[in-house]
Amino acid sequence: MDTNRETIYEYLKQKYKRVTIGKKEIAHELGVSASTVDLYISKGIGVPRYRKLGKSKNSKVVFNIADVAEFLTQNIIETM
DSSP states (O other), X not given: OOHHHHHHHHHHHHHHXXXXXXXXXXXXXXXXXXXXXXXXXXXXXXXXXXXXXXXXTTOEEEEEHHHHHHHHHHHTGGGO
8 A cells, every 4th residue: 555545544444443434424535425426326437446235226335445545545636
């Protein structure tokens, strides 16, 4: 892990005290609404890798904080 990614990972791990976060948390970290996260998921863009827990339409979606840290490093920090 590079320094920025590691820093973000440690921050998220400390903040949420678990290895995965849900749609509300990822929405907060990206600065968008939960419904925007749903839109991004349906389009397949703008969100880190995620895991859908179940097969139904409204199944819970979780994001591994390591993937979130990598996504934020590549998409947020590199554009600055």
